[in-house]
Amino acid sequence: MVTPNAQTLVVSQGDNPSSDFFVHPHLAADGMRFAVAVLNGEPPPVATPLAGVVFVRYLTPAWRKWVEENRAQLGRLVFFMDDDLFDLGAHAGLPLRYRYKLWLLACRHKNWLQRMGVELWVSTPWLAEKYASWSPKVLQPQSPYTHSRPQKTLFYHGSASHGPEFEWLYPVFKQALEQDASLSVELIGNHKVRKRFADQPRVHVLHPMKWPAYQALLARPGRTIGLAPLLDNGFNAARAPTKFFDITQAGAVGIYADHPVYRPLVRHEHNGLLLPMKQQVWVDAILRLSKDDSTREMIRENAKKISHT
CATH class of the missing domain: 3.40.50.2000 (Glycogen Phosphorylase B;)
Known part of the structure; x- marks a missing residue:
């Protein structure tokens, strides 16, 4: 059972604009406490139930295994994307190395995400319409610069x-x-x-x-x-x-x-x-x-x- 003060875990490739423009402000606006984990790091032990887990753009086999082993304590599962990560055809013309990254960390995980009942959050109505069968939620971008200090x-x-x-x-x-x-x-x-x-x-x-x-x-x-x-x-x-x-x-x-x-x-x-x-x-x-x-x-x-x- 998820406790009222449970945190949401945001998994991403370190500091990144996708989290700062979309995911973090959305969670904060909903009054949700969250912690951040690095995608390429070791998945943490789940000592207490989480309110949810949000994967920002990418996923790895290690995190899939972690989800499967700890599913009962993870709350809602979410995948956020602000590019068309799941359609190989949309990647035509991109540098080969980047196309491989998109396949390795996103595209090949689509079926697994759907089997696990993961919610889809997207950044634009265009993406929401393309993946309408997934009932995605559109997040509005917020400025990450509001509280930044002059450098x-x-x-x-x-x-x-x-x-x-x-x-x-x-x-x-x-x-x-x-x-x-x-x-x-x-x-x-x-x-x-x-x-x-x-x-x-x-x-x-x-x-x-x-x-x-x-x-x-x-x-x-x-x-x-x-x-x-x-x-x-x-x-x-x-x-x-x-x-x-x-x-x-x-x-x-x-x-x-x-x-x-x-x-x-x-x-x-x-x-x-x-x-x-x-x-x-x-x-x-x-x-x-x-x-x-x-x-x-x-x-x-x-x-x-x-x-x-």
Whole structure:
């Protein structure tokens, strides 16, 4: 028997727009408490009866087995889709790899879902009409941005020669993102950089670009803190402090390595931060600057005076 306070379990491939636009707001509007499980993770033990289980777009054999073994304690079963996932003909023209994913995680499970009496929720009247024999329920999209907080952009624009700096920054970004939900990270890097930072939330990796495109990028507003680490090696000894001008042009405050390259130009706490290459020191500085609007403004204005002379 389902208790009044029982939760609904939402099973999805991690954070995703389908859940945020449709499933989560629908459950919340109905006053339903819900928890989230990851599709590729281990299905949880069912200690107490659930109010229901909602599969968002996809299903796996492991979760099918879990449903069959625990059916009496799962309450209502629901499958939500916001694309035509069950019709192979509708997938013609899509990339072969994506078509295989749709077959593997959705299409081949259709008959099982119907045998198990799973309810169908869909995102549009078009889908509801196509699958009318299933008596689907149409969910209306809701904005997931209502309660989102403004983001401050922390950025590092490296090149292929900055591989060691990217690696050095990984734990810095990891700690900063964990401790300050208002921070996002912008990187310029190659496929290797994208893969390295793929497990971190709120990290955006831009492809390397030509100089005119980069100048236009810096002219767009919205960046808050720019980083310029330099590890002590022979190649870095020959660099010039041009990142000072890049960071200032971006409208941001710079944190620079306390290195001979930057010492002649950057005065600590005046027109930038000049820090030793110690990761925790950089994390602490990022978190402090993120919360101190007045200090950022003062440093930024002082940097602009130098940059524009």
